[in-house]
Amino acid sequence: xxxxxxxxxxxxxxGLAPAPFGCMVLADLGADVVQVHKPGSRxxxxxxxxxxxxxxxxxxxxxxxxxxxxxxxxxxxxxLVEGFRPGVTERLGIGPAQCLARNPRxxxxxxxxxxxxxxLADRAGHDIxxxxxxxxxxxxxxxxxxxxxxxxLLGDFGGGGLLLALGVLAALYERERSGRGQVxxxxxxxxxxxxxxxLHGMKNAGMWSGGRGENMLDxxxxxxDVYEAADGRxxxxxxxxxxxxxxxxRVLGLADAPSRNDPxxxxxxxxxIAAAVKTRTRDEWAxxxxxxxxxxxxxxxxxxxxxxxxxxxxxxxxxxxxxxxxAPAPRxxxxxxxxxxPGVEVxxxxxxxxxxxxxxxxxxxxLRRAGVIG
Numbered sequence: 001x002x003x004x005x006x007x008x009x010x011x012x013x014x015g016l017a018p019a020p021f022g023c024m025v026l027a028d029l030g031a032d033v034v035q036v037h038k039p040g041s042r043x044x045x046x047x048x049x050x051x052x053x054x055x056x057x058x059x060x061x062x063x064x065x066x067x068x069x070x071x072x073x074x075x076x077x078x079x080l081v082e083g084f085r086p087g088v089t090e091r092l093g094i095g096p097a098q099c100l101a102r103n104p105r106x107x108x109x110x111x112x113x114x115x116x117x118x119x120l121a122d123r124a125g126h127d128i129x130x131x132x133x134x135x136x137x138x139x140x141x142x143x144x145x146x147x148x149x150x151x152x153l154l155g156d157f158g159g160g161g162l163l164l165a166l167g168v169l170a171a172l173y174e175r176e177r178s179g180r181g182q183v184x185x186x187x188x189x190x191x192x193x194x195x196x197x198x199l200h201g202m203k204n205a206g207m208w209s210g211g212r213g214e215n216m217l218d219x220x221x222x223x224x225d226v227y228e229a230a231d232g233r234x235x236x237x238x239x240x241x242x243x244x245x246x247x248x249x250r251v252l253g254l255a256d257a258p259s260r261n262d263p264x265x266x267x268x269x270x271x272x273i274a275a276a277v278k279t280r281t282r283d284e285w286a287x288x289x290x291x292x293x294x295x296x297x298x299x300x301x302x303x304x305x306x307x308x309x310x311x312x313x314x315x316x317x318x319x320x321x322x323x324x325x326x327a328p329a330p331r332x333x334x335x336x337x338x339x340x341x342p343g344v345e346v347x348x349x350x351x352x353x354x355x356x357x358x359x360x361x362x363x364x365x366x367l368r369r370a371g372v373i374g
Contacts, residue, residue: 003030003328003337008172009077011036011070012054013061013094017127017152018160018188019083019111020050025165026079027053028328029337034077034353036061036070037346039374049325051343057354058347058374065372067093072357074099074106079168083111086121096183106181107171111164113155115187127155127188134159134192139199143213143220159191216240222270223248223260226299233282234299237273247294251285252276347374 008031012023027033035051039058043051060066071094074080080099082089089095096108113130114120120133131137131154132147141148164186171182202208207216214220223239239248249255257272258265277285282298289296300308306317306324318327321342328337350373354364367373 002335003028004332004335006030006335008032008079010034010079010081011073011077013070013080013082013084013089014038014041014056015083015111016044017050017156019081019109019164020048021157021161022109022111022164022168022186023054023081024050024052024340025161025328026168028340030335031079034073034349036073039347039371041346043343043346048343049320049323052320052325053340054343055349055353056344056346057350059350060372060374061092061094063372064093065367065370069354069359069367069373070094071098071102072359073353075102076357077103077106078172079107079109081109081111081164081168086110086112086116100181104180105175107168107175107184108181109164109168109171109184109186111160111186111188113188115190116185127152127160130155130188131159131192134189134196136192136196139196139212139218141212141218143211145213147212154195155188155192159193159195160186160188163191163194221260222266222273225270225273227274227277229277229282229285230279231281235277235282235285236297236299238295238297240295244293244295247292248296251289251292251294251296350374 005026008026010023010026010031010033012019012033012035014020014035014037023033023035033054035054035056037056037058039060041058059069061070074094080094087095090097096110099106099108110116112121113125114123128137128149131149134155136154136159137147137149139147140150164184167184167186171184175181199208202216209215210220212218217224219225223237223245226234226236228234237248239245245260249257252273254272254276258268260266260269280288285296286298305311311317316327317324318339319325320340323342325340328340331337351364354367354373355361359367364373
C-alpha cells in the first residue's frame with residue numbers, strides 16, 4: 001500500500017454506508033484494512049464501491065471461536081471500526097473492553113446514528129432521521145415547499161463516515177503522546193449538527209432570518225440559484241460578490257437589469273436571469289462563462305462529472321478495473337495515494353490473513369470445517 005497511512009492496520013466489522021465509507025477513506029490513503037464479514041453474506045449493494053482497497057475475511061463472530069479470531073486480529077492492529085447498535089459488539093465478546101484488554105493501544109471507532117447514549121441510542125434510524133433531529137434537514141428546500149433531503153450525503157457520509165475517519169486519526173495522533181488507545185463515539189446526528197455550524201453563526205449574526213428558501217445560500221436570492229437552460233438541463237449560478245456578479249451580468253447580456261442591491265427588484269431580476277439562461281443550452285453557457293469569474297457552472301450528472309475537462313486534468317475520477325470512481329482525496333505531495341484496488345468477494349482473503357496472524361494450516365482447516373470461517 002502507498003499513501004500517508006501506509007503501515008496502519010485497521011479491522012473493519014463490515015456494515016452499511018457510513019462506517020464502510022470512513023474505512024474506504026482510510027484504505028484510500030494507504031491503510032491496510034481487513035473487512036470482517038459473516039460467512040455466506042452478500043453486499044447490500046452489489047458491486048458497492050465503498051468496499052474498494054480492502055481485504056476480506058469471513059468470520060462468524062457469533063461463535064466464541066470467531067470472536068477469538070477477531071481479538072487475535074486486534075492484537076496486531078491499530079484500529080477497529082464497527083457500525084452496530086450500542087451493545088452489540090459487547091454481547092459478541094469483541095466490545096471496547098475486550099479489545100482494549102488485548103491491545104491497550106487500539107483505537108476503537110464506533111459509528112452509529114444516534115450515538116452510544118441518549119434517549120434514542122437504541123432506536124433504529126436512517127440518514128434522513130438523523131439529519132432531521134440534527135437541524136440539518138429543515139433549512140433545505142424551496143420556499144413554500146417541504147424540506148428536501150440531499151440523498152444520504154449529509155448524515156451517512158459527511159456527518160458520519162468522514163467524521164469517523166477524522167476521529168480515528170485524531171485518536172491515533174493523541175496515542176503518539178500517551179501510548180494509549182481510546183474509544184471514538186462517532187454519531188451521525190452529532191456530525192450532521194456540526195456541519196450546520198456556519199448556519200448557526202449566520203443566524204446569530206442576523207444574516208439568516210428568513211424561512212426555508214428565503215436566504216442567501218438556499219435559493220432566496222436570484223444570483224445564487226440553479227436555472228434551466230434551453231436544452232432542459234441546468235446551470236448553477238453563485239455570483240455573490242459584486243465583482244463576480246458584474247461578470248455574470250456581462251456573460252448573460254443583462255446590462256440593463258435592475259439593481260440587485262434592492263430586494264424589491266429580486267423577483268424581476270430572477271425572471272430576467274431565468275429568461276436569459278433559457279436562450280442557450282447548458283454547455284453553451286458553460287463555454288461562454290469559461291475564462292470569467294461569473295461563477296456559472298454546468299450542473300453535471302455523476303457520469304458527466306468524470307468527463308469534465310477540469311476533473312479530467314486533475315484526475316478527480318480514476319479508472320478502477322474499467323469503471324470510473326471518485327479518486328482518493330485529499331492529495332499529498334510526498335506520499336500520494338495510488339489508484340485503489342476494486343473490492344473483493346466476501347471471505348476471499350480469509351486464509352491469507354489468518355496465516356499472517358500465525359494461525360496454523362491445520363487450525364484454519366478445522367475452523368473452516370466447523371463453519372467458523374468461510
